[in-house]
Amino acid sequence: MTLGVNIDHIAVLREARKINDPDPLMALAICAQNGADQITIHLREDRRHIQDADCVKIIQSSSLPVNLECAIDQDIIDIMCELKPHRVTLVPEKREEVTTEGGLDLKTQNKAIAEVIAQLKQAQIDVSLFIDPTIEMIELSSKLGADMVELHTGMFANIYAMLNSSLPYSHHAIEELKLPRHILNSKLEDSLNAIEESATRALELNLEVAAGHGLNYQNVSLIRNIQTISELNIGQSIIARSVFTGLATAVSDMKELVK
Ligand code: PXP
Numbered sequence: 001m002t003l004g005v006n007i008d009h010i011a012v013l014r015e016a017r018k019i020n021d022p023d024p025l026m027a028l029a030i031c032a033q034n035g036a037d038q039i040t041i042h043l044r045e046d047r048r049h050i051q052d053a054d055c056v057k058i059i060q061s062s063s064l065p066v067n068l069e070c071a072i073d074q075d076i077i078d079i080m081c082e083l084k085p086h087r088v089t090l091v092p093e094k095r096e097e098v099t100t101e102g103g104l105d106l107k108t109q110n111k112a113i114a115e116v117i118a119q120l121k122q123a124q125i126d127v128s129l130f131i132d133p134t135i136e137m138i139e140l141s142s143k144l145g146a147d148m149v150e151l152h153t154g155m156f157a158n159i160y161a162m163l164n165s166s167l168p169y170s171h172h173a174i175e176e177l178k179l180p181r182h183i184l185n186s187k188l189e190d191s192l193n194a195i196e197e198s199a200t201r202a203l204e205l206n207l208e209v210a211a212g213h214g215l216n217y218q219n220v221s222l223i224r225n226i227q228t229i230s231e232l233n234i235g236q237s238i239i240a241r242s243v244f245t246g247l248a249t250a251v252s253d254m255k256e257l258v259k
Pocket of ligand 1: 069089091214234
């Protein structure tokens with residue numbers, strides 16, 4: 001399984017001061033030397049972390065493929081077509097959200113998404129769709145012409161955290177899951193089954209399969225066991241660990257678990 005390291009949070013730290021330090025560009029060589037297979041960045045509409053200039057510098061300098069995440073927004077898609085990263089991952093985006101919550105709505109947004117996919121493919125950019133792990137979303141992704149899907153592992157990660165940490169439930173996104181342990185255990189199994197079944201269906205439809213969101217050094221082995229997933233994109237846990245261990249160790253520790 002390959003590892004995409006999401007380096008947005010380096011830019012989060014920089015933007016806290018609105019200066020030029022730390023520069024996400026500095027992470028490229030360290031990630032590459034310590035087992036990362038890909039660099040992932042998200043150019044958000046509100047530019048809260050990664051800036052346009054970061055994208056240019058990172059794409060120009062990276063020895064690894066760059067996976068650029070973005071919303072279905074014509075201005076941003078035009079920028080993508082000019083930047084030409086090796087892949088664009090389309091994600092849903094709400095300004096008020098802390099991070100990407102849930103997958104794309106391929107049912108009501110299907111026309112806009114099909115148009116954006118066609119535009120990106122015309123620019124010879126591979127397109128991945130960040131979706132919830134359901135058979136319906138996989139089949140729609142295939143119909144819309146995506147090359148790849150990234151399965152949202154946020155639900156799995158939330159349930160795992162509820163079962164394995166002592167944080168109060170309110171720290172997690174899904175309030176309705178204030179449930180006894182045996183029910184949480186069966187929900188964890190359901191969420192893993194949904195990811196596995198979606199990945200299998202995606203492969204049948206010739207879609208490559210990535211997964212990501214909320215993966216960390218504790219929960220990643222359960223996703224790593226799903227053989228039909230070929231790539232994991234991980235940000236928060238790696239950059240969080242790097243504060244204490246340095247980025248080189250944080251990336252190589254994760255690579256050990258993912259490879
Ligand atoms: N994949 C996608 C599409 C994302 O939007 C994100 C979050 O930016 C990630 C992976 C990484 O999630 P995390 O930071 O929780 O590891």
